[in-house]
Amino acid sequence: MDEFQVIEEIFAPLAPAGAPAFGLSDDAAVYQPGAGRAMVITKDVMAAGVHFPADEDAGLVARKLLRVNLSDLAAMGAAPHGYLLGLALGSDTGSDTRIEWLRAFAAGLAQDQKTFAVALWGGDTVSRAGAGVGGLVLSLTAIGSVPGGLDSGEAGCLRRSGAKPGDLIFVSGSIGDGALGLKCVQGDLPADEFLMGRYRLPEPRVGLGLGLASPGLATSCIDVSDGLLADLGHLAAASGCGAEIERRSVPLSDAARNMLIADADLWPAILAGGDDYELLFTAPGEKRGAVMAAGKESGTPVTVIGRMTSAGAGVLLLDEKGNPVKVDGAGFQHHIG
Amino acid sequence: MDEFQVIEEIFAPLAPAGAPAFGLSDDAAVYQPGAGRAMVITKDVMAAGVHFPADEDAGLVARKLLRVNLSDLAAMGAAPHGYLLGLALGSDTGSDTRIEWLRAFAAGLAQDQKTFAVALWGGDTVSRAGAGVGGLVLSLTAIGSVPGGLDSGEAGCLRRSGAKPGDLIFVSGSIGDGALGLKCVQGDLPADEFLMGRYRLPEPRVGLGLGLASPGLATSCIDVSDGLLADLGHLAAASGCGAEIERRSVPLSDAARNMLIADADLWPAILAGGDDYELLFTAPGEKRGAVMAAGKESGTPVTVIGRMTSAGAGVLLLDEKGNPVKVDGAGFQHHIG
CATH class of the missing domain: 3.30.1330.10 (PurM-like, N-terminal domain)
Structure with a gap:
């Protein structure tokens, strides 16, 4: 099979015969929103x-x-x-x-x-x-x-930059499964099907994103790919805010919790490991109920993990006593080997 | 420098600070046509x-x-x-x-x-x-x-599929320079700065494409990347036509012509070598003058090299006597090594 046969036999069946793809038979796709x-x-x-x-x-x-x-x-x-x-x-x-x-x-x-x-x-x-x-x-x-034109502010989309001090910080699903799943795949942790599945096949939170954007519920949003703390840092920097989250509030799967019970040194992997593909977002406190309803509507668990603070306060992780904790390895580089 | 510094210091200066790129600081670009x-x-x-x-x-x-x-x-x-x-x-x-x-x-x-x-x-x-x-x-x-919505046919764009039997076949610029330039780079031909430059830095015919599309001058169009004959085959197949072009009409640069004088065996490389990035397109005979004017307007040489025929006739290259010539190597695979 040459390049053209591969396109025709294997990939063209995945493409619409008309616009936008023209069955992959043209030089480019054409799409009108x-x-x-x-x-x-x-x-x-x-x-x-x-x-x-x-x-x-x-x-x-x-x-x-x-x-x-x-x-x-x-x-x-x-x-x-x-x-x-x-x-x-x-x-x-x-x-x-x-x-x-x-x-x-x-x-x-x-x-x-x-x-x-x-x-x-x-x-x-x-x-x-x-x-x-x-x-x-x-x-x-x-x-x-x-929806929405660029003329009306920044289109009807979520951005990293709209959070305000006092906004609540939310996260979807559970955090750390992807990073622990990678450790399982690499043999650094005992094999766990759930965690490995979360690493190998993330769940993009499309429905939740739509539910947060359309009614203007969230003031800012980012997906957690580099690690919860690193991506919170990106969001805080883009918004010109600080942020503080409570470690005990970070949602964990049963599998991750069991791994943590056996080895508390896994906290950095969970908080800074990345590959979560959960949504991390902010909304004013009075929108909390509506945000939770949007989560329910889209079948996505949503948890409040902290609040935005003023710019000078930095990005803090607080332990059970409310004291800041330093986490090594924030800013995951995605390397397997 | 880590990944984030590379983005900020090297790539962000290439991006608009506002929409669509937000200075590369968000998860995606937002653009409203x-x-x-x-x-x-x-x-x-x-x-x-x-x-x-x-x-x-x-x-x-x-x-x-x-x-x-x-x-x-x-x-x-x-x-x-x-x-x-x-x-x-x-x-x-x-x-x-x-x-x-x-x-x-x-x-x-x-x-x-x-x-x-x-x-x-x-x-x-x-x-x-x-x-x-x-x-x-x-x-x-x-x-x-x-311009133009998808509702009005296929948007105001050029497609591979609109050619009709009897349409003239045009090509921009000169053909074969890229393939000969690659041979120069590889040491298979003596170094020639013009040809090597054509291989290393193609000239996309943006202005000509706009000039052909907006007034609906061209009935079909493709860019020549796989080779003149292969891409003519793609265009003919998409249009449900045959095609015939005259070898003597194919526009050549002086440098390519000089190489050919020394070695007529370079014809297949010129006609089937690819990497031309010229526009190959069709238009009815009565639009010939307007097409030539569009070429002049955009500063792009345009040459008539043949005509579309009926589907059963196949894709033919004709020699100086009007006899079909077979060319080896049609369907370039882009491999250097």
Whole structure:
């Protein structure tokens, strides 16, 4: 199979025959957002050995790639529509192996396209001589939209920059599962299916993002990819605020809690490890009930973990006695090896 | 410098502080096309050793990456606005070397941002342990827009699919320079600065694409990246037509013509080599004058090289006597090595 056959047989079935994708038969995709809507566009790169093990299941690689990008759209409060795919494959893996890998990869995409109501709009594939499966590099550009024009402030989207001192800090789902799951995958912790699943297949909080953006509930939002503390730092910096969160309020899964009971030294991995893809956001106290209702509506657990403070106060993690705790390793670099 | 410093110091200066890019400080870009305009989105991947030599000047790598994507937008008749960048860098090249490379890369982008009136809207950078300069993989998503809604046919854009039997076939600029330039770079032909320059830094025909699309002059269009004959085949297939072009009409640069005089065996490289990034398009005979005027207006040479035929006739290259010529190697795979 040459490049054109791969596109036609494996990828074109994932794309609409008409606009935006034209069955992948044109030079570019064409998309017109609904009247008054703005486009939201994000792009992430993933590499074997950095973001997933080189021998990871191809379908899971595809779904994680799509989901980490959808998580960025969710953090903006955008409805996802489509994506463009870039694949740099090793060419010394043997043609049959490569085609089999691509078919499994496409099957993973097909599955998540249904889950998230998105479609393939375009992309590009290159083969690199001498780069095997370990040299796999993928990129994905996800496109969504938000209501409201740019003229009315900043479109109807969530930003990192709108938090005010006194706003409550919320987080969706549970924190630390991805980082602990990676440790399980690497053999540094005993295997735990739940945690490994959370690492291998994150859950982008698309419904929650929409529920927070449309009625203007949240004042700021970010998705937790670098680690709870690092991303709280990004949000606080963009908003010109400080922030304080209580460690005991950070929502943990049963699996993470059990690991912590056995080894309290796992706290830094949980708080600074990253790969959570949960939404971290702020809202004024009087919106607390409406935020909780938006969580319930979207089937997403939401927890209050702290509050925004004034700029000079910095970003603090408080222990059970209300004293600041220093955490090593804030600012995760995503490296597996 | 960590990932965040690289973004802030090297890439953020290339991005607007407000929308769409928010100074690269948010999770995604937000862009609202003008009233009634549709977005055009394309994505290409380039890899060291495949699309450029591993030791290529970083600024030229950046500019080629941007330009090959702008060429796709030009083929749709779109006005370019912005781009998202994905970089997978080797991490064993040494920090200083990497930062120096990134600065030169960004300087190349800055230069072409001015030339083409585009800006950086977002992206992602990853470092891969064990992958050196030769492991460099880049992707770029370019975003433009065209007038006209999707309701009115297929937006105001050029497509591959609108050619009719009897339409004239046009091509911009000169053909074969990129493929011959690659042979010069590889040492298979004597060094020629003009040809090597054409290979290393293509000229996307943005102005011509706009001139052909807006008044509905061209019935179909594609950019020549896979090779003149292969891309003519794509256009003919999408349009449900055959096509015939005259070899003697294919526009050649003086440098290419001189190479051909010395060695007629270079014809296949010229006609099937690819990396031209010229526009190949069709228009009815009565629009010939208007097409030539659009070429002149945009400062782009335009040449008639043949005509579309009925579907059963196939895609033919005719020699000086009007006899079909078979060309080896149609369907270039972009491999350097």
